[in-house]
Amino acid sequence: MAVMSAPAGGSRPFLNRRLAAFGTTIFAEMSALAARTGSINLGQGFPDTDGPAEIAEAASRAVLSGRGNQYPPGPGIPELRTAIAAHQQRFYGLTYDPDSEVLVTAGATEAIAASLLALLEPGDEVIALEPFYDSYAACIAMAGATRIPVTLRPSADGIFSLDLDELRNAVTPRTRLLLLNTPHNPTGAVLTGAELAAIAELAVDRDLLVVTDEVYEHLVFEGSHIPLAGLPGMRERTVAISSAGKTFSFTGWKVGWVTAAPALVSAVRSAKQFLTYVSSGPFQYAIAEALALPDDYYASFRADLARKRDILTAGLTAAGFEVYRPQGTYFITTDIAPLGEKDGLSFCRALPERCGVVAIPNAVFYDDQEAGRTQVRWAFCKRTAVLQEAVERLGRLAR
Numbered sequence: 001m002a003v004m005s006a007p008a009g010g011s012r013p014f015l016n017r018r019l020a021a022f023g024t025t026i027f028a029e030m031s032a033l034a035a036r037t038g039s040i041n042l043g044q045g046f047p048d049t050d051g052p053a054e055i056a057e058a059a060s061r062a063v064l065s066g067r068g069n070q071y072p073p074g075p076g077i078p079e080l081r082t083a084i085a086a087h088q089q090r091f092y093g094l095t096y097d098p099d100s101e102v103l104v105t106a107g108a109t110e111a112i113a114a115s116l117l118a119l120l121e122p123g124d125e126v127i128a129l130e131p132f133y134d135s136y137a138a139c140i141a142m143a144g145a146t147r148i149p150v151t152l153r154p155s156a157d158g159i160f161s162l163d164l165d166e167l168r169n170a171v172t173p174r175t176r177l178l179l180l181n182t183p184h185n186p187t188g189a190v191l192t193g194a195e196l197a198a199i200a201e202l203a204v205d206r207d208l209l210v211v212t213d214e215v216y217e218h219l220v221f222e223g224s225h226i227p228l229a230g231l232p233g234m235r236e237r238t239v240a241i242s243s244a245g246k247t248f249s250f251t252g253w254k255v256g257w258v259t260a261a262p263a264l265v266s267a268v269r270s271a272k273q274f275l276t277y278v279s280s281g282p283f284q285y286a287i288a289e290a291l292a293l294p295d296d297y298y299a300s301f302r303a304d305l306a307r308k309r310d311i312l313t314a315g316l317t318a319a320g321f322e323v324y325r326p327q328g329t330y331f332i333t334t335d336i337a338p339l340g341e342k343d344g345l346s347f348c349r350a351l352p353e354r355c356g357v358v359a360i361p362n363a364v365f366y367d368d369q370e371a372g373r374t375q376v377r378w379a380f381c382k383r384t385a386v387l388q389e390a391v392e393r394l395g396r397l398a399r
């Protein structure tokens with residue numbers, strides 16, 4: 001991924017050393033490939049159907065009635081912060097003060113960036129579960145910190161899991177923070193109560209901060225989502241991050257949030273105010289309404305995605321892939337080795353020509369290139385007819 005950006009006649013590249021390794025993203029390449037070849041894009045994880053019409057109407061009403069069209073308050077509008085606190089209470093029994101313990105951000109992406117920029121000193125070590133979401137490595141680098149991957153691996157039952165001893169062994173005196181993601185993109189793993197309890201014990205024992213990326217909290221198909229902040233000793237050391245984009249299928253609105261103890265929220269807000277300051281004014285009003293939708297909404301959203309998971313799982317299995325059954329998220333990780341394939345990146349580059357489908361090679365989410373070389377990720381947050389057509393096309397691989 002070399003970046004050719006040296007000034008004419010100069011020897012110093014434009015992009016600084018911290019970011020030099022992050023010059024291009026695979027999503028841009030693969031989405032362009034999908035467009036060029038007319039392929040079905042199961043690469044990038046965005047829904048091809050918008051969220052509830054009544055919520056879109058709420059956003060439109062907010063714009064037309066002049067709510068949120070000018071800079072909203074720095075921490076987010078009170079209506080949304082109150083709705084976020086009510087959501088944490090309703091689903092998890094966790095109590096947060098809307099004024100001092102909730103911060104609205106420009107999507108989960110900004111929440112992650114602001115948290116890492118606020119909480120880390122250069123030289124600190126951050127442990128993240130590998131394969132990791134692409135912004136983690138870049139944000140850790142922007143903070144001048146060092147990432148220490150702990151690799152999730154498929155176990156005998158075909159589900160990715162965390163080796164707790166490996167996690168414990170990764171902690172050093174320089175470790176400041178654990179960056180967790182559950183439900184986990186791209187593997188679909190959902191950390192269990194027992195795993196979270198062990199993580200909490202480790203964090204308390206070694207005095208670590210934890211940032212939890214919980215954007216798929218409402219997409220758990222097996223087991224349940226347990227916020228780490230609810231475990232003993234974690235309330236005061238956990239920054240929990242969520243995303244309305246994922247929960248309500250409005251990824252373009254970029255409304256996310258942080259819930260944490262006052263001192264942590266205040267630290268994250270210090271970084272956030274110099275990134276975007278504020279964002280998504282009218283959408284904040286709409287998401288305040290979305291969070292109050294009845295349980296039906298959340299249940300049918302999950303049931304719909306569960307059906308789609310099953311369609312794509314069956315299709316990928318029939319096409320000859322080894323499928324690691326996701327317990328959550330809207331992604332499936334597969335292995336291409338049973339198809340006689342050895343390299344996910346070349347496989348994904350060739351796939352549009354072979355059968356008109358685009359996927360993402362998991363290797364881009366790893367430091368350990370060998371661990372992810374034959375893994376490929378597929379998004380199933382697409383219309384049923386689109387998934388069925390993709391499955392039909394992928395069937396050609398087996399023939």
Ligand SMILES: *Cc1c(COP(=O)(O)O)cnc(C)c1O
Pocket residue numbers: 106107108109110133181185213215242243244245246251254255256
């Ligand atoms: C999509 C995603 C995000 C980013 O969420 P936005 O609200 O769109 O910024 C963060 N983390 C994970 C794991 C994601 O999949």
